[in-house]
Amino acid sequence: MARGTHRPTVAKVDLGAIKWNINQIRNHIRPGKKLLAVVKADGYGHGAVPIANAAKEAGVDGFCVAILDEAIELRQNGFTEDFLLVMGVTEVRDVALMADSNISVTVSSFEWLEAALPLLNLRKTMNPLRIHLAVDTGMGRIGLRTKEEVQAFEAFCEKYESLHLEGIFTHFATADGEDDIQVERQYETFKELVKSMTTRPDMVHLANSAMTLWHEDFETDATRVGIAMYGYNPSDLTIPLPYELKPAxxxxxxxxxxxxxxxxxxxxxxxxxxxxxxxxxxxxxxxxxxxxxxxxxxxxxxxxxxxxxxxxxxxxxxxxxxxxxxxxxxxxxxxxxxxxxxxxNPSEMAVELGTIGYEILCGISDRVPRIYNDSKGE
Ligand SMILES: Cc1ncc(COP(=O)(O)O)c(C=O)c1O
Missing domain, CATH: 2.40.37.10 (Lyase, Ornithine Decarboxylase; Chain A, domain 1)
Known part of the structure; x- marks a missing residue:
């Protein structure tokens, strides 16, 4: 892809706004809760590596991406030790690479885990595979759904030193809307699933931006913030922001x-x-x-x-x-x-077009160069 460096069409990304937003979010969540910056899809079109650098400067506790290549990109760009979670389904064949790279991996089925186990013998380090169990509480996308499944999964992990059940998480379907009943239902289901475990994993997490902004819970260990870090309202115009964010x-x-x-x-x-x-x-x-x-x-x-x-x-x-x-x-x-x-504002445009601001931002193609400045949040 040839980038258009000889024409005046550019995307300017304000890293100061990113840091300012992170501080805002940090000031509104429970002290001690881990703040994970979601930098998938090339940082929602802003550029994953520069955003991750700014987020790290602002003191985030780690990063979430969607696919393994995005995690590798961060590892190769200096994020060698940081907590790094791949939230989507990965290929079993890459399991040794993921363990060796100390990447935390979402696992959403027992079959995946069983197939991965023998392949872990191919890893070059003694690193266990850092597993975050996805549970489906109403999003209908990936994850185990019953207490029995969660218990069997936990028992399986406990048997093998090469498996470390580091976390359990879910994702909400309606946190960016006005359907609080579905949010409550998912929240209760998640709590029950976590409670059914013999040992609570170190990282129990459920919140995306919308949950973080409007439904802050006090029982989880981390929050996964994407669109709010970039300065946008996850509901577009449906629900007002509880505090200011600056579009970057x-x-x-x-x-x-x-x-x-x-x-x-x-x-x-x-x-x-x-x-x-x-x-x-x-x-x-x-x-x-x-x-x-x-x-x-x-x-x-x-x-x-x-x-x-x-x-x-x-x-x-x-x-x-x-x-x-x-x-x-x-x-x-x-x-x-x-x-x-x-x-x-992409949010306003999105409403008119029947889409969401995320899609407009992620859609700006690689032909448009990204230029970075740091306004210091001014
Ligand atoms: C599992 C998961 N967690 C967190 C996020 C971040 O969402 P948001 O950008 O709304 O904060 C996403 C994004 O789609 C996701 O898929």
């Missing part, structure tokens, strides 16, 4: 072409938009190959504090906006973030 991501470009249209002149594929007489149009070097999806074509982008509607469909590499008057080539345009006091 700004997506900017510059006007690359400007012209004045005549009445009826058509814009973009399908010639669906027809200009009005004298309309000023700017072309921008960003399109759906950069993650600015075609259905973001009904959004307004920010120029000099003005909300400028996109005109015509978003092309693969370019799009057109309507200007209130002529602006010179090179004028800054903000797609996400702040411009002269106006804000484009």
């Amino acid at each position: 991501f700004t997506l900017e470009t510059e006007i690359s072409y400007v012209k004045q249209m005549h009445e009826g002149d058509t814009i973009s594929y399908g010639a669906r938009y027809k200009a009005y007489e004298g309309e000023w149009l700017a072309t921008l070097p960003i399109g759906y190959a950069d993650g600015w999806r075609r259905d973001l074509g009904n959004q307004t982008l920010l120029v000099d504090g003005h909300r400028c509607p996109v005109r015509g469909v978003v092309c693969m590499d370019q799009l057109m906006i309507s200007l209130p008057h002529a602006y010179p080539i090179g004028t800054k345009v903000t797609l996400l973030g702040e411009n002269n006091g106006e804000w484009n």
Whole structure:
């Protein structure tokens, strides 16, 4: 993938905001509870390694990722000793590598564990496999579901020195919404499953950002925070934040072409938009190959504090906006973030598009270079 370093389309990531958000979250959770930074999917599009470095500076206790390669990326970039949990299902064949790399592994089935056991003989170190048992309390994704299964799993782990049951965790389906009944039900089920164990593992955890912000519990050992660390509301606009968070991501470009249209002149594929007489149009070097999806074509982008509607469909590499008057080539345009006091927040856009802010952030493609600054949270 060629990164676009010779065009002005960039994602600016404010590491100061990340650190500020971590401090905010830290100040609102129980003292002593571990704060784990979720940096999967390249740190929600912000860049996993720079985010992990900032998070470490702010004192997080470890990291969560979704796939093994993301864990290896951190290990190879200086995070050699840090707590590191892969939250998704991994391949049994990689079990020796995971033990040798001291990576904590989510296990969600007995079959996986049985198949992994003989392969652990291939490891080069004496490290036991650090296991976090996933239990499904209502998300319906991965995990054991009954006390009997959990007890059998625990008993199996106890028999082998190569297996260390370090943690047990679950994931909530509705913590970002208004369905508190489902949250309560999952919480109770989880407590029962943990209680059924002979020995409580060192790391019992259940909270993502939404649980951390709105349903803080006092009985678990760690919290796994993703979207809130990046400065966004996990519910988008449904529930107000209980405390301030600062968005860390700004997506900017510059006007690359400007012209004045005549009445009826058509814009973009399908010639669906027809200009009005004298309309000023700017072309921008960003399109759906950069993650600015075609259905973001009904959004307004920010120029000099003005909300400028996109005109015509978003092309693969370019799009057109309507200007209130002529602006010179090179004028800054903000797609996400702040411009002269106006804000484009992915959460607001997501609501209109029937998606979530996470998807807009993760969707900004690798063609867009990430540039880092540290505002010190100002
Ligand atoms: C198991 C698990 N825990 C924690 C998170 C972090 O979620 P959030 O970004 O909402 O904090 C995720 C993200 O999807 C997840 O899958």
